[in-house]
Amino acid sequence: MKTKKSNILTLDQFKDKHYGERGTAKRDELESGYKNFKIGALIHKARLEKGLTQEELAIRVGTTKSYISKIENNVKEVRLSTLQKIIQLGLGGQLELSIKL
16 A cells, blocks of 8 residues: 655745755744844733733833834834843843853
8 A cells, every 4th residue: 555745844945945944044043033022022921920911011111112013013123132031120020041062
């Protein structure tokens, strides 16, 4: 009996096929964009869990509602110092970073 070849790709295979392997410019741009998207999504989720509006978070941090919206919607990259303020002052949390080699 013949087996049918599967057309299903893993996420990494899909990215390799359509964006190139890790280390290529197009793939690095994709991965970087995802990290910025993820930061915005994490801030959005944490803000909602705290029951805050974008305006309330912005006031706590000393920025504008528009800036918070741009970060959450991946329109603007957030500076590390601002991210730290958002986490600590705005959300009452702690920012943890790690380096993987």
